[in-house]
Amino acid sequence: MGGKPFGRALGDPSAEHSGGHHDGFGPGQERARRRGQGELEAQVLAALHRAAGPVSAAWVQERLGGDLAYTTVMTILSRLHAKKAVTRERSGRAYLWTPAADEAGLAALRMRRVLDGEPDRDAVLTSFVSALSAHDEQVLRDLLGGAADGPPEDGTRAGGSREGRPGAGPRRPGNVGGH
Amino acid sequence: MGLFVFLPLVLPLTALPIARLTEQHLHPRATTRLLTLLAVVLGLCSTLCLGLLMVVGTAQLPGNPLPDAWSDPEVRAAVPYAEIAGSTAVAALAAAFAACSGALRRHRRIRARAHHALAALPPRSDPAILPDEDPYAYAVPAAPGRPGRVVVSRGMLRSLDDNEQRALFAHERAHLTCRHHRYLLAVRLAGCLNPLLLPLRSAVTFSTERWADEEAAHVVGDRLLTARAVGRAALIGRAAPYPELAHFAATEAGPVPRRVAALLAPVPPARSWPPALTPAGIAALFAAAGTAASALASLNSVVALFLILKAATPL
Numbered sequence: 001m002g003g004k005p006f007g008r009a010l011g012d013p014s015a016e017h018s019g020g021h022h023d024g025f026g027p028g029q030e031r032a033r034r035r036g037q038g039e040l041e042a043q044v045l046a047a048l049h050r051a052a053g054p055v056s057a058a059w060v061q062e063r064l065g066g067d068l069a070y071t072t073v074m075t076i077l078s079r080l081h082a083k084k085a086v087t088r089e090r091s092g093r094a095y096l097w098t099p100a101a102d103e104a105g106l107a108a109l110r111m112r113r114v115l116d117g118e119p120d121r122d123a124v125l126t127s128f129v130s131a132l133s134a135h136d137e138q139v140l141r142d143l144l145g146g147a148a149d150g151p152p153e154d155g156t157r158a159g160g161s162r163e164g165r166p167g168a169g170p171r172r173p174g175n176v177g178g179h
Numbered sequence: 180m181g182l183f184v185f186l187p188l189v190l191p192l193t194a195l196p197i198a199r200l201t202e203q204h205l206h207p208r209a210t211t212r213l214l215t216l217l218a219v220v221l222g223l224c225s226t227l228c229l230g231l232l233m234v235v236g237t238a239q240l241p242g243n244p245l246p247d248a249w250s251d252p253e254v255r256a257a258v259p260y261a262e263i264a265g266s267t268a269v270a271a272l273a274a275a276f277a278a279c280s281g282a283l284r285r286h287r288r289i290r291a292r293a294h295h296a297l298a299a300l301p302p303r304s305d306p307a308i309l310p311d312e313d314p315y316a317y318a319v320p321a322a323p324g325r326p327g328r329v330v331v332s333r334g335m336l337r338s339l340d341d342n343e344q345r346a347l348f349a350h351e352r353a354h355l356t357c358r359h360h361r362y363l364l365a366v367r368l369a370g371c372l373n374p375l376l377l378p379l380r381s382a383v384t385f386s387t388e389r390w391a392d393e394e395a396a397h398v399v400g401d402r403l404l405t406a407r408a409v410g411r412a413a414l415i416g417r418a419a420p421y422p423e424l425a426h427f428a429a430t431e432a433g434p435v436p437r438r439v440a441a442l443l444a445p446v447p448p449a450r451s452w453p454p455a456l457t458p459a460g461i462a463a464l465f466a467a468a469g470t471a472a473s474a475l476a477s478l479n480s481v482v483a484l485f486l487i488l489k490a491a492t493p494l
Contacts, residue, residue: 042306042348046336049308065341083301099308100301108309110296111330114289115315123282123367124289126354126387128316128335128347129413129435136433137414143439144410 044076045085045099054089054096187228187477191221191375198382200465206447207389214386215362218379222369224477226275229268231484236265278371286364293319297328306331306348314338314415318351320360327355338415343408346395353394359387385434392438406442409435
């Protein structure tokens, strides 16, 4: 072990989109302070879930974009531990953290049964996105491509752009919050 | 009187153009509230009308438990085809109430099953992140004794970057804090009372999603980011486009592309009412006038029917 989790992070294939979010984020410190505790806990938990195995608090801090203090991450991890949402094991002088898999796995299993067994579920559980038709998909790709390449009003899109480009599009600070 | 008594039953037909107008010109918050109110008022009016038709049309029939005096010949003369209308009203009312209680039961069952599934998690882990490779994100409405919760699968989170995840959480949180499920349930029940109100269901579903999108864009402070989060979440698991199928699909874009397009456009007016004498203002006025007129006409018909019933019978 030796407390070297960064090597694993670099080898983690899911780390590919962690590079895009620094440049596209405005006054990060200010916003981080206003973020609610619950949301921070959720982000820490999400980062743990994406890790390939037990990771250190420093790894979590790195994954969250570095705008949180190490002590803040430790506080959140301890709080999550008190809620039994994560487990930890000692490795040298530090702890390695893992999300509590058993309860979450059970919940996921039951949730899946609800989602599969209730065709009418969308009337009760509001979903983030609904299903797309093939036509919708084409329209959506065009919209996102236009948004990534420039302002939508003169959206001359270079064809066939891939949708997976987080933070790559130029920001339009003048347009946000106007009117 | 004549055919006017049937007016509340068909007035919900005006709901669809009104929904279109408000959707285009009002803030989604105003749209949701206006359309829900419209659906509830029209649904109740048409049910009341059915109830009165049933009384007038069938009270005199042999074997009916209602007092015969409730269906005075004079009243029946005011209602065309009183007997047929009355017996149809009985069937329609029964169907409406069966549909309503079915919808309510289903709502409670799904909500209870979702809470039961999440009960395995520590009670305060919210949003609940489930180890499931299928991408999904839901807002589970509050049940008695249980607060509303946000459920997101790991498959969904993995496909979004950290900022897009914030937009996703803000969107689902907005569903819960703005109590969107109540609007959705109200419109659903209205659709059970009168099937002509069914178009309002999809209109309100769409406007609540737009409302939550606007709240999320406000929280994360970036419309483009929110648009990208919605778009990418919808495209998860769709690796390659199918150009050969695309041309056979509907010509009008579905809800997700419309939401993304709206987020890429400027913020809708924060006031719930656009200024008059602009195209948006005039359209809003027309929509409001249409809403008020249809609601008033419904009420008028119901009251008129009730009054002649009362005048002609020693109630």
